[in-house]
Amino acid sequence: MALPPPDPQFVLRGTSAAVHALHFSCGGQEPDVPVLFSGSENGFIHIWNLKTHRVDAALDGHGRTSVYCVQTMGGKDRLLSQGRDQRICMWDLAEGRTSVTDSVCTENVGFCRCSLAKVAQGRWLMAMAARATEEVQVLELPSKTSVCTLKPEVGAKLGMPMCLKLWQLSCGSQPLLLAGYEDGSVVLWNLSTGKALSQLVCHQEPVMSLDFDSEKAKGISGSSEKVLSIWSLNEQQNLQVCKTHKLVNAGISDITIRADKKILATAGWDHRIRIFGWKKLKPLAVLDYHTATVHCVSFSDHQNPSERLLAAGSKDHRISIWSIYTQT
Amino acid sequence: VCFIPGGLDCSISFVSHVLGKVCVHGRQKEILGVLVPRLMDLTKSDCIWQRICWRLVECVPDRWMEAVVLGFVQRTPGADVLSRLLGNLVVKNKKAQFVVTQKLLLLQYCHTTAVLQNLLGYLALDGLRRPLLTKVLQELLETWGSSSAVKHSPPEQQQYISKAILICLSHLKEPEIESCRQELLTSMMEGVKCHLDSSLPQIRRLGMIVAESISSKINTDGPVLKFQYEEDDEARELKSLLVQTPPLCVVPSLPDDDRNEKAGAALPLVLESDKKSHTVAPVMPVEESDAELDSDDDLIPYDMSEDKELKTKAPVYIRDCIEVLTGSEDVDKWEATVKALESLVRKNPAATKEVSVELAKILLHLEEKTCIEGFVELRQRAQVAVLTTDPIPVAKYLTSQFYSLNYSLRQRMDILDVLVLAARELSYPKSHGKTKHSGAQKPCIQLLPGSDSSKDWRRIVDERIKSKTRRFAKGPSQGELASSPNEFSSVAGHFFFPLIQHFDRPLTTFDLLGEDHFVLGRLVHTLAVLMYLAVNTVAVTAMGKALLEFVWALRFHTDSYVRQGLLSCISSVLLGVPAQHLLEDMTEELLETQSWLGDVVEKDPDGDCRRLALQNLLLMENLKKKLEPVPS
Numbered sequence: 028m029a030l031p032p033p034d035p036q037f038v039l040r041g042t043s044a045a046v047h048a049l050h051f052s053c054g055g056q057e058p059d060v061p062v063l064f065s066g067s068e069n070g071f072i073h074i075w076n077l078k079t080h081r082v083d084a085a086l087d088g089h090g091r092t093s094v095y096c097v098q099t100m101g102g103k104d105r106l107l108s109q110g111r112d113q114r115i116c117m118w119d120l121a122e123g124r125t126s127v128t129d130s131v132c133t134e135n136v137g138f139c140r141c142s143l144a145k146v147a148q149g150r151w152l153m154a155m156a157a158r159a160t161e162e163v164q165v166l167e168l169p170s171k172t173s174v175c176t177l178k179p180e181v182g183a184k185l186g187m188p189m190c191l192k193l194w195q196l197s198c199g200s201q202p203l204l205l206a207g208y209e210d211g212s213v214v215l216w217n218l219s220t221g222k223a224l225s226q227l228v229c230h231q232e233p234v235m236s237l238d239f240d241s242e243k244a245k246g247i248s249g250s251s252e253k254v255l256s257i258w259s260l261n262e263q264q265n266l267q268v269c270k271t272h273k274l275v276n277a278g279i280s281d282i283t284i285r286a287d288k289k290i291l292a293t294a295g296w297d298h299r300i301r302i303f304g305w306k307k308l309k310p311l312a313v314l315d316y317h318t319a320t321v322h323c324v325s326f327s328d329h330q331n332p333s334e335r336l337l338a339a340g341s342k343d344h345r346i347s348i349w350s351i352y353t354q355t
Numbered sequence: 356v357c358f359i360p361g362g363l364d365c366s367i368s369f370v371s372h373v374l375g376k377v378c379v380h381g382r383q384k385e386i387l388g389v390l391v392p393r394l395m396d397l398t399k400s401d402c403i404w405q406r407i408c409w410r411l412v413e414c415v416p417d418r419w420m421e422a423v424v425l426g427f428v429q430r431t432p433g434a435d436v437l438s439r440l441l442g443n444l445v446v447k448n449k450k451a452q453f454v455v456t457q458k459l460l461l462l463q464y465c466h467t468t469a470v471l472q473n474l475l476g477y478l479a480l481d482g483l484r485r486p487l488l489t490k491v492l493q494e495l496l497e498t499w500g501s502s503s504a505v506k507h508s509p510p511e512q513q514q515y516i517s518k519a520i521l522i523c524l525s526h527l528k529e530p531e532i533e534s535c536r537q538e539l540l541t542s543m544m545e546g547v548k549c550h551l552d553s554s555l556p557q558i559r560r561l562g563m564i565v566a567e568s569i570s571s572k573i574n575t576d577g578p579v580l581k582f583q584y585e586e587d588d589e590a591r592e593l594k595s596l597l598v599q600t601p602p603l604c605v606v607p608s609l610p611d612d613d614r615n616e617k618a619g620a621a622l623p624l625v626l627e628s629d630k631k632s633h634t635v636a637p638v639m640p641v642e643e644s645d646a647e648l649d650s651d652d653d654l655i656p657y658d659m660s661e662d663k664e665l666k667t668k669a670p671v672y673i674r675d676c677i678e679v680l681t682g683s684e685d686v687d688k689w690e691a692t693v694k695a696l697e698s699l700v701r702k703n704p705a706a707t708k709e710v711s712v713e714l715a716k717i718l719l720h721l722e723e724k725t726c727i728e729g730f731v732e733l734r735q736r737a738q739v740a741v742l743t744t745d746p747i748p749v750a751k752y753l754t755s756q757f758y759s760l761n762y763s764l765r766q767r768m769d770i771l772d773v774l775v776l777a778a779r780e781l782s783y784p785k786s787h788g789k790t791k792h793s794g795a796q797k798p799c800i801q802l803l804p805g806s807d808s809s810k811d812w813r814r815i816v817d818e819r820i821k822s823k824t825r826r827f828a829k830g831p832s833q834g835e836l837a838s839s840p841n842e843f844s845s846v847a848g849h850f851f852f853p854l855i856q857h858f859d860r861p862l863t864t865f866d867l868l869g870e871d872h873f874v875l876g877r878l879v880h881t882l883a884v885l886m887y888l889a890v891n892t893v894a895v896t897a898m899g900k901a902l903l904e905f906v907w908a909l910r911f912h913t914d915s916y917v918r919q920g921l922l923s924c925i926s927s928v929l930l931g932v933p934a935q936h937l938l939e940d941m942t943e944e945l946l947e948t949q950s951w952l953g954d955v956v957e958k959d960p961d962g963d964c965r966r967l968a969l970q971n972l973l974l975m976e977n978l979k980k981k982l983e984p985v986p987s
Binding site for chain 2: 029030031032033275276289290297298299304309310311312313315352
């Protein structure tokens, strides 16, 4: 007899606006406190202390426009945030400071979350949607120099890039970019040549979110329809669809695979968070807590597996924290 | 009677005379009961005996031929036996031909299906007789297709003729059908039209079944006519007549077998191709071998049974409902609103009263936007809820719309149904609780409209007549029922009089006395129920008087459904109006009605009408007896 789904371990309230972005930073040693960064529609980035469940600090750097992406750059002292004011800001949060050290003007009015990848110590690559509609620009940080601009060929009609994922097989090897577009296709780009290596149409509707497992060379994408699409990358660097999974209700806003590659979580427009096993996409649980669309999900990066958490941010202003499948 | 064996030359005419005389005197059963089995055995293989038998019947004088032939046809167990016994009598003897082809089929209708089978099978068995079969079929079809026959002949006769047609069709072979295909088609089209025009569901169904059968016979490969009707024993029996059982079967069994074989062969092929498709087409080369250990197994799924599709919420306020139903493009919301409307209306009577007429208007014009299950019922229940919450203005609106231009017949009948259901609800004692009575009598939605509701009322009237003391409310005695004022009494007049007002005023799209006699029938039945439910109300006497006059004006209507309704009206008047008022205010009308009822009992072609008229006369008798001890 299957157990009923668990309740959230705790719920963070206090953002007073829809939560669009979440990022954990729990890898530090004692006396470092595990924190969760959240970006809200009212322009604030809240830093939640996961021990006290309270907000430690609120960062206001995007002129009260919605913050839809937050990521850390190697530890919780360096934060990167992206907002609807067409800026990507880099913050210095060490020793209680809350200042913007640098910012990049993207000139893009879309919703595409940027993607970060560390290529060397202190050097990062960041992929973001560029000013022209179908283009993706890759910058090197902190120098902010442009590495390449990825333009689809003329007449490809891919639409806006909706979601990006930079990855590399191992640290130091050639980074590649996976981009999901408005027409439902996922394209694999080679950054050095600036050319598309493979294009795969996985959805009839825009690809809302994707995630990729570089070890297995398998990825998953979700869209505004009822289907999750799992695809893989073969030796010739070609994308192929492995299988599709039909959902009960349409619409996925976010997908994320846990670091141990065992499970993945999807954030749905039907207010529910679904957990699947990554190997065979076996449905494991449906977490029904929120009363509005869930915008983002994120897994924590705790060193100790039993402390791992899953966070989900929703339009109902709440962030639910779950402890699920921590035994494996 | 014993026969001299071997005497080939002996004259049998004396025997024929005896046989004829006995049969004519009505003793067919006795003599043929002995004769026929003997003859059956004797003629089985012996040609001589067959010829003797034929001589026997041929020599029967014409004036007794009918009785003899009828007796034989009724007695013999099968068409082949009849063929052996009678031979080609019908071809040789004019009188026999007349009896077999005309009298037994067209002029009489009391015989059983077995008799029909015998008769028509007999005609089909011999080449000399087959032309008669075709002729018979044509004549039957002519009768079947004539509109006056459909209107005026009793349903039993129509059923008999339909059966005969079906049996004829089953005997006809392909070339014969080919030769008369055109005539079959024309008569089928005409016949179907008259049958579907009728107000009685039984006649309609007969027409549909026969038309389907004819169509299937003449278009063996093309699309055939297919109607939707209630399948019950009668329909199944009729359809079974189409297929003849062996050994008489004209349709060879081979094609059936062929078809079965082909179907059987098709199935394994399909299965094979399925299997092939599984192995041949690996779309994904990345097929993890099943041998690999599935480390997902240690992740135990949680219970996901609560994971269902999201439902949109229905609005909670009546005015929101109105907004959604009139304007909204959101179909999910529209569906949710339609489903929730009835309960909302009942829970918020004050809010409903403010917008009752508007809501009634919207509901009357509401069309099915999406495919909801039970849309018609949901709409009807919502309408009834609105009508019972605010009876007077909504009744005024609905009755005025009944006689307005540009409504479909369906909408007008909806109005009538809603009025009846609401009247029923209003006149029930409230202490029973609202939930019960909606289950006791189903609302009148059906594909063949009219049949359910009229049966209900007839049953009610019958019950009343049987025992005056029995309660009309449902269920066995439930102790003392708490009495409460009859809510229908104050509004009965508003329901009733506007409906009766304009029935003789034709509009361009709606002519009650003309083509739309079906709606007239429904209107009459509705008035009967409203009259009945108005018992013990103040307006009942006035209603009764108006109703009797209405009945008097329409009493010679040709449609039997309308006449049945009129007779139900009279029953309702007799049961509803208190006896004293009946005698004081309506004596002349009652006397006139009584003489009309007597006429109906004797002369009306429809069995139901006669029965109802008889019941009414009984009611009148009871009335008189009741008042006897009271000195006038």
